[in-house]
Amino acid sequence: MKKKMLTFKEFEGDVVDIYDNFKSILRIKTKGEIDLISWTIEHERPNENVSKLVNLLDFIVGMTKAIDDHHVKMN
Incomplete structure (x- = not known):
């Protein structure tokens, strides 16, 4: 099994202006063809009083699905 990881650390922008210590991590585990x-x-x-990151989570899920759909169409 192959494992890959990307870490995104925000240093400036809207998210960092509102939330402290913002970091997102993408992990990919490959099992055979999956x-x-x-x-x-x-x-x-x-x-x-600061809202939860629901909109950002929705965006990430949608983006991940769109990337998956793109790769399925290529095969």
């Missing part, structure tokens, strides 16, 4: 993808988002909300 790639298993998982995302982890690490962040700290400065207080309970």
Whole structure:
């Protein structure tokens, strides 16, 4: 089994202006012809009044599905 990992650390921008210590991690495990993808988002909300990252999670899920659809069409 092959394992790959990418870590995205934000240093500036809207997300960093609102959330502390923002980092996202993409992990890919390959088993034969199948790639298993998982995302982890690490962040700290400065207080309970700051909203959760639901919209960002929806975007990441949609983007991952679109990439998968693209690769399925290529094969």
